[in-house]
Amino acid sequence: MIKRRAKKSLHAKPVKGKAKAKAKPGLVAKSKARQRKRVHRVARGKPKPGHIVGHSRRRRKGEILCHNHVLHTAVTANGVHGFHWFTVSAPAGWDPASEEWEVCPCGWRPELGKHYAKAGHVQWWREQVKERGSLEAVYRDVRRRQREYGDRDMG
Secondary structure, rough: OOOOOOOOOOOOOOOOOOOHHOOOOOOOEEEEEHHHHHHHHHHOOOOOOOOOOEEEOOOOEEEEEEEEOOOOOOOOOOOOHHEEEEEEEEOOOOOOHHHOOOEEEOOOHHOOOOOEHHHHHHHHHHHHHHHHHHHHHHHHHHHHHHHHOOOOOOO
């Protein structure tokens, strides 16, 4: 049997110091980012109900569309002012309310259908619509607040 040497990666850093003595020959230490990716990849497997399974990608069967608590309007793009959307594992028979996910009344991207947010965010939107009279009035207030904050995250 012929032994093959490990290929050298362009992205990995060479092993230095004490770690060099412990490292296997032909291997290089992984950067912190690659270690995090590896941990994330290993942890995937079958996701638990209510756990985030994807960021900025289409919803698949058995997933629900969700977003975070950051102020936004109907057309706010992912990443603007700290607003992010993602998909959450939701197998058949699982109740999103068990993990505090509720159908969100904010009107964000209606063409994508029903989406969810955490209970506190949903409650805030309901109160604002009731107080201001319409969803458009809430959007006007959100845009005003975003102008005041400038480019800072509003989370």
